[in-house]
Amino acid sequence: MAVKQSPKEEKPPKFERIYEDEECTSIWKYDLRKNPYGPVDVEYKWKRSFNPWNQKKMTMSEIIKQEKKEKKLKNS
Numbered sequence: 001m002a003v004k005q006s007p008k009e010e011k012p013p014k015f016e017r018i019y020e021d022e023e024c025t026s027i028w029k030y031d032l033r034k035n036p037y038g039p040v041d042v043e044y045k046w047k048r049s050f051n052p053w054n055q056k057k058m059t060m061s062e063i064i065k066q067e068k069k070e071k072k073l074k075n076s
Contacts, residue, residue: 014032016029029042029043
């Protein structure tokens with residue numbers, strides 16, 4: 001008794017996967033001719049509300065004051 005084999009679904013050689021979360025949208029681009037194991041290019045598009053650098057920039061005088069406070073705490 002012969003069993004029919006269904007044709008394998010082949011992936012196209014070039015395709016994209018899009019992932020989205022609250023911080024950014026990332027686009028993973030694949031080209032199986034160039035690299036069959038992983039993405040060829042990954043592109044991140046950050047949303048306007050995302051700010052990974054919430055810290056205020058410090059001036060040199062503020063940095064020196066902070067270092068002096070830290071030294072005083074270590075010496076005490």
